[in-house]
Amino acid sequence: MTEGNSVAELRENAQKTLLALKKLNGKGLVDRILKVSGLAHAAIMRAALSLQEEKLIRLHEEKQTTITLSEEGRRYAQKGLPERRLIQWLVKLEGEASVENAVKKARLEKNTATIALGWLHRKGWAKLDKKKRMLRTLKEPMIGNDEKLLSLLYEKGSFVGEDLSKELQKAVQALKRRRLVEVDEKTLRELELTDAGWRLVKRGIEIVEEVSQVTPELIITGGWRKARLRKFDVTAPGPSVYPGKVHPLQQIIQMVREAFLEMGFTEIRGPIVQTAFWNFDALFQPQDHPAREMMDTFYLAQPKKGGLPRNDVVDKVAKTHETGWVTGSRGWEYLWSPEEAQRLILRTHTTAVTVHYLAEHKEPPVKVFSVDRIYRNEKVDYKHLAELHQIEGIVMDKGVTLRDLIGTLKEFYLKLGLKKVQFWPSYFPYTEPSAQAVFYIPKLKAWVELCGMGLFRPEVLAPLGIEHPVLAWGGGLERLAMIRLGVDDIRFLYKNDLGWIRRTPLCQR
Numbered sequence: 122m123t124e125g126n127s128v129a130e131l132r133e134n135a136q137k138t139l140l141a142l143k144k145l146n147g148k149g150l151v152d153r154i155l156k157v158s159g160l161a162h163a164a165i166m167r168a169a170l171s172l173q174e175e176k177l178i179r180l181h182e183e184k185q186t187t188i189t190l191s192e193e194g195r196r197y198a199q200k201g202l203p204e205r206r207l208i209q210w211l212v213k214l215e216g217e218a219s220v221e222n223a224v225k226k227a228r229l230e231k232n233t234a235t236i237a238l239g240w241l242h243r244k245g246w247a248k249l250d251k252k253k254r255m256l257r258t259l260k261e262p263m264i265g266n267d268e269k270l271l272s273l274l275y276e277k278g279s280f281v282g283e284d285l286s287k288e289l290q291k292a293v294q295a296l297k298r299r300r301l302v303e304v305d306e307k308t309l310r311e312l313e314l315t316d317a318g319w320r321l322v323k324r325g326i327e328i329v330e331e332v333s334q335v336t337p338e339l340i341i342t343g344g345w346r347k348a349r350l351r352k353f354d355v356t357a358p359g360p361s362v363y364p365g366k367v368h369p370l371q372q373i374i375q376m377v378r379e380a381f382l383e384m385g386f387t388e389i390r391g392p393i394v395q396t397a398f399w400n401f402d403a404l405f406q407p408q409d410h411p412a413r414e415m416m417d418t419f420y421l422a423q424p425k426k427g428g429l430p431r432n433d434v435v436d437k438v439a440k441t442h443e444t445g446w447v448t449g450s451r452g453w454e455y456l457w458s459p460e461e462a463q464r465l466i467l468r469t470h471t472t473a474v475t476v477h478y479l480a481e482h483k484e485p486p487v488k489v490f491s492v493d494r495i496y497r498n499e500k501v502d503y504k505h506l507a508e509l510h511q512i513e514g515i516v517m518d519k520g521v522t523l524r525d526l527i528g529t530l531k532e533f534y535l536k537l538g539l540k541k542v543q544f545w546p547s548y549f550p551y552t553e554p555s556a557q558a559v560f561y562i563p564k565l566k567a568w569v570e571l572c573g574m575g576l577f578r579p580e581v582l583a584p585l586g587i588e589h590p591v592l593a594w595g596g597g598l599e600r601l602a603m604i605r606l607g608v609d610d611i612r613f614l615y616k617n618d619l620g621w622i623r624r625t626p627l628c629q630r
């Protein structure tokens with residue numbers, strides 16, 4: 122608004138904010154204005170934005186870091202850092218002592234002792250002879266900035282980051298890494314009247330109450346004619362609200378389910394514990410296949426063995442592995458062992474579930490999917506988990522082909538918002554032809570695998586008595602979730618970082 126406009130056009134909250142600023146001699150932090158005006162924080166912030174737009178105030182923002190001791194930090198501030206306690210005793214013991222003795226004298230608990238030894242070394246105060254487990258002092262253990270900061274904080278309670286010297290600021294970082302201090306960042310906002318703002322408040326502001334709800338009474342009495350109705354700016358930022366909601370990963374699982382259901386698939390589920398028979402043998406994976414090794418697969422210790430299906434199915438699977446049976450293949454040419462097939466494992470893929478379902482549903486058409494947990498004996502890192510989810514689907518029908526499979530998957534991933542999907546040749550022991558669906562991630566400048574796919578081989582179908590072609594595919598769910606949620610470390614999906622869970626939109630579509 123320009124200066125010519127009447128004061129009455131300002132909204133009530135803006136008027137109250139201006140009056141508070143006048144009382145504060147033209148300038149004040151939001152917290153101060155809150156006390157003087159009695160307005161809520163969010164109300165002041167909204168008023169500030171419109172007043173700023175009308176050039177009646179200036180808004181200054183400043184980041185402020187506050188440093189306080191953590192609980193552990195407070196303990197160390199009282200008793201001394203573990204390395205200080207240890208070195209003091211080492212000095213008392215004439216500069217040389219066994220680790221055991223020094224630790225005992227310094228009364229350090231076991232995990233604190235390890236920390237103390239580590240820091241003695243890093244600070245160069247003492248040397249540890251690892252073989253003899255002997256400690257010897259190296260140089261005078263001067264009081265470091267970290268210790269100075271600890272005692273200052275202990276005296277004062279807290280510090281504003283900017284008030285500290287450069288050295289002490291470095292010490293803050295060091296202590297933060299040791300989790301001895303907590304660093305809290307917040308933005309301070311200060312409002313200041315402009316010249317125009319001053320002129321306005323000097324002319325006088327009279328607060329006119331605003332009506333934010335038109336009641337039946339206002340209408341009946343005709344009071345609405347005189348009332349000042351509050352204007353709502355629907356584009357003004359409101360306070361953030363964090364309602365309870367479904368975990369982002371569960372939202373993705375739900376999305377995947379919906380995509381399958383929309384495409385006419387039915388969901389199936391199967392047991393997590395499977396015999397090697399359904400996980401491997403029925404899928405024509407030879408018994409010496411590397412994927413079967415302990416390093417890759419979790420075997421059950423108790424019970425070790427499970428039951429096999431009807432004899433004729435087992436016989437046919439055995440013959441196919443050994444000689445190829447009627448499939449036209451030569452098989453793997455080894456002696457198939459029923460004991461190996463009976464071993465119980467945590468399923469390594471959900472193909473164990475779909476192939477088992479197929480064995481019991483031989484009539485076309487079959488169109489089923491599963492989204493479920495699988496287990497792999499992997500070292501956990503940013504790309505790998507030992508327990509994760511797989512998306513799996515099969516279609517069995519007369520005359521279906523690779524083109525149907527590619528079309529189905531294109532449509533499926535499109536429903537999940539992935540447009541740039543390609544299909545590359547690949548290999549699986551149980552499919553021919555085999556392919557993989559890949560997706561391009563610009564940020565990584567790389568194509569990542571979404572799923573493996575193919576048509577089940579005759580060596581899989583014949584023993585089960587399936588007479589029509591079967592399209593099959595399976596792939597990681599977490600991969601997809603990472604792409605959708607913009608997460609680049611798979612472990613993060615399970616860390617349940619509250620900030621991340623709050624920030625992730627309620628609706629993934």
Ligand code: PHE
Nearest residue numbers: 470472573574575593594595
């Ligand atoms: N089971 C395969 C995997 O775990 C994926 C796959 C499923 C491949 C079905 C082909 C057919 O990677």
